[in-house]
Amino acid sequence: GAGVSQSPSNKVTEKGKDVELRCDPISGHTALYWYRQSLGQGLEFLIYFQGNSAPDKSGLPSDRFSAERTGGSVSTLTIQRTQQEDSAVYLCASSLGLGATGNTIYFGEGSWLTVV
Amino acid sequence: AQSVTQLGSHVSVSEGALVLLRCNYSSSVPPYLFWYVQYPNQGLQLLLKYTTGATLVKGINGFEAEFKKSETSFHLTKPSAHMSDAAEYFCGVHNFNKFYFGSGTKLNVKP
Numbered sequence: 001g002a003g004v005s006q007s008p009s010n011k012v013t014e015k016g017k018d019v020e021l022r023c024d025p026i027s028g029h030t031a032l033y034w035y036r037q038s039l040g041q042g043l044e045f046l047i048y049f050q051g052n053s054a055p056d057k058s059g060l061p062s063d064r065f066s067a068e069r070t071g072g073s074v075s076t077l078t079i080q081r082t083q084q085e086d087s088a089v090y091l092c093a094s095s096l097g098l099g100a101t102g103n104t105i106y107f108g109e110g111s112w113l114t115v116v
Numbered sequence: 117a118q119s120v121t122q123l124g125s126h127v128s129v130s131e132g133a134l135v136l137l138r139c140n141y142s143s144s145v146p147p148y149l150f151w152y153v154q155y156p157n158q159g160l161q162l163l164l165k166y167t168t169g170a171t172l173v174k175g176i177n178g179f180e181a182e183f184k185k186s187e188t189s190f191h192l193t194k195p196s197a198h199m200s201d202a203a204e205y206f207c208g209v210h211n212f213n214k215f216y217f218g219s220g221t222k223l224n225v226k227p
Contacts, residue, residue, distance in 0.1 A: 033215065042122075042219030043206060050213060091160070093215075104150075105208075105215050107160040 002026075004108035006092050012114045013082055021077040021111045025094030032075050033095075033105065034067055038088040046090075049075060082115045089113070120209050122218035130226045135179075135194040137221045139207030142188065149190040150208040150215075151181055160206065166190065177201065197225045 005024040013019050025032050034046040045059040049069045060066070064082075069075040079086055089110040095103045123138040141147060151163040164175025171183040177200075181192045190207060202225045207218040 031213065035217075043208075043217035045214065045216070048214055056214070095215075103210070104162055104165060105210070106162075107152075109159040 004092055004094050004106050006090075006108035006111050008111055009109060010112045010114075012116060015084060015115055016081055018078065018080045019082055019113060021079075021090050021092075021113070023075045023077070023092030023108060025073065025075070025092070026106055029094035029096055029106075030072065031095045031103075031105075032069060033093045034075070034077050035091040035093065036061075036088045037091055037110070041088075043091065046077070079113075082113075084115045087113055087115045120207050120216050120218040122205075122207050122221050124221055125219065126222045126224065128224040128226060129197045131199055132196050135192070135197045135201065135223065137192040137205050137207075137223065139181075139190045139192065139218060140188055141190065141207070141209045143209060143211055148210040149181075149183060150210065151175065151179070151190075151192050152206045152208060152217075154204045154206065154220075156203070163192070163205070197223075199225050199227065201225055 004026055007022045030051045032049040036044045036046055047067045048056040064080045067077045089112050091107055091110045093105045093107045095105045119142045121140045129135055149166040152160040153163045154160045163179055164173045164181055166173045166183045174180045179194045181190050183190050204220045204222045206220045209216045
């Protein structure tokens with residue numbers, strides 16, 4: 001597509017429920033990133049996918065968080081047994097290629113998650 | 117390890133005044149540097165980036181930033197603030213396939 005597409009744009013869920021957030025990157029972009037933006041906080045790196053390589057999961061805050069990327073394109077971020085502190089904007093981004101090439105990272109509009 | 121520090125979570129300037137948003141980074145190798153802007157209720161968009169070559173980089177909306185290796189800085193400036201510049205600004209570093217961002221600076225422009 002023309003840009004990074006995320007869904008849902010807004011999600012309100014009850015504490016303890018599971019949620020899935022979807023990201024459709026820009027066509028042809030092999031790198032995909034998930035970030036979390038909490039109120040008053042910066043951009044917290046969660047996970048990074050590059051092609052068919054094993055993802056870099058070093059930023060996932062707990063084992064309740066997981067992500068997958070099917071067919072090297074669409075990605076789903078899953079949060080199990082949601083907690084109120086999971087409330088944040090979840091941003092997906094994509095970019096071209098490998099290495100420190102200075103490629104621009106393009107962000108989606110984000111999925112606003114509220115856990116009540 | 118890579119890190120990005122933005123000094124000042126909130127900066128307030130008068131319309132027409134100089135805008136200076138500070139960014140310092142730590143990197144084990146020469147980095148690629150970015151500034152992104154997030155307008156209220158919108159996603160992040162690229163303002164400017166430094167990869168190689170000229171250390172003074174010009175971006176959209178009259179913003180520019182200068183890469184100073186000796187100071188490990190990449191401060192963002194604009195000579196004259198406009199009301200429409202009110203937004204949150206994020207400095208970022210791209211190294212080893214990952215993008216690292218600072219905590220952001222919210223710019224308020226007073227009439």
